[in-house]
Amino acid sequence: MLKQIAAKIRAAESVVLSTHRHSDGDGLGAQVALFHALKKLGKSVRVLNVDETPKRYSFLQSTRIIQAFEGTHEKLKPTDLSLIFDTNDYRLVEPLYSELRRQCREIIFVDHHPVLKEGPLPTSGSLIDTSAASTGEMVYQLINELGIALDRDIARALYTSVVFDTQLFRYVRNSATSHLMAAELLRFESRPDEVHRRLFANYTHKKVAFIAKALGQIEYFAEGRIAVLRLRSQDLLDHELDLDESRDVVDMLMNIESLEAAALFREDGHNLYKLSLRSKNEFEVLAIAENVGGGGHPFSAGAYLNGPYEELKERVVSQLLRSVARPGDASKNESA
Numbered sequence: 001m002l003k004q005i006a007a008k009i010r011a012a013e014s015v016v017l018s019t020h021r022h023s024d025g026d027g028l029g030a031q032v033a034l035f036h037a038l039k040k041l042g043k044s045v046r047v048l049n050v051d052e053t054p055k056r057y058s059f060l061q062s063t064r065i066i067q068a069f070e071g072t073h074e075k076l077k078p079t080d081l082s083l084i085f086d087t088n089d090y091r092l093v094e095p096l097y098s099e100l101r102r103q104c105r106e107i108i109f110v111d112h113h114p115v116l117k118e119g120p121l122p123t124s125g126s127l128i129d130t131s132a133a134s135t136g137e138m139v140y141q142l143i144n145e146l147g148i149a150l151d152r153d154i155a156r157a158l159y160t161s162v163v164f165d166t167q168l169f170r171y172v173r174n175s176a177t178s179h180l181m182a183a184e185l186l187r188f189e190s191r192p193d194e195v196h197r198r199l200f201a202n203y204t205h206k207k208v209a210f211i212a213k214a215l216g217q218i219e220y221f222a223e224g225r226i227a228v229l230r231l232r233s234q235d236l237l238d239h240e241l242d243l244d245e246s247r248d249v250v251d252m253l254m255n256i257e258s259l260e261a262a263a264l265f266r267e268d269g270h271n272l273y274k275l276s277l278r279s280k281n282e283f284e285v286l287a288i289a290e291n292v293g294g295g296g297h298p299f300s301a302g303a304y305l306n307g308p309y310e311e312l313k314e315r316v317v318s319q320l321l322r323s324v325a326r327p328g329d330a331s332k333n334e335s336a
């Protein structure tokens, strides 16, 4: 499939690169890397996402490369090819996706998330590789397949993908690929420490105060094997946090040694929550996320939920408790 996609890229004159709503370091790194690579092939290429880029990623673009569709709702010019990274679910790309469908001759997803059991199928030419630790890894292979030489811009973007999705090589899926790829990229990226800082060491004093308050409110279940935390929208506002910044909190929870799974409920509005689930060892949370209408990876998944907090929490915690009792059996859980 990689070879077919490379052939389609070679044949295309114009290409649009996109990723899911609430973009992250993996999707953005993949896009920006391929943007620079395709420029070298003389393609007309643009990076267009549904919404604005979270501010921590400003270092990926010295001039503005990444554009946001929302707010402009511009009419796209007819385009040969669109590649969408780090998701295979078009609903996470709407309303931009509808415009891509109108204007692009072909749309291809390049992704490492499992296709949802009950959800839309990716387009036919798509490349889904759930063994890849990041989408950047797949784009790295694609760039090699196209025979495009790496440079600092490409390397920095791909390195961002790798270290973001592996959380600085903590989640490498028992494969050497991320490290081997990083070693090659560091021939061109001389300041990996700067990338690490931009991605992870970007806390303001207000954010630290926010985290301190939030961590004091963790609820534990099953003898400390499960943790649940709610982030209130007023607290996010008071501490001047982007929605994007809440993801650091759930990753922090997984540093608690006793934990097998964590659930973070971020309040996005009245009775609107973004649920983030994390787990480790034999405990998988993807099925639980799917049961409540979401998706993701086996050990890192999420969903957008609608309803009063206590009800949502009960629904998720009851499934987590069933899974903790029977690890690896989460797929047999039924949602209430």
Ligand SMILES: [Mn+2]
Residues within 6 Å of the ligand: 026, 027, 086, 112, 134, 135, 165
């Ligand atoms: Mn990813």
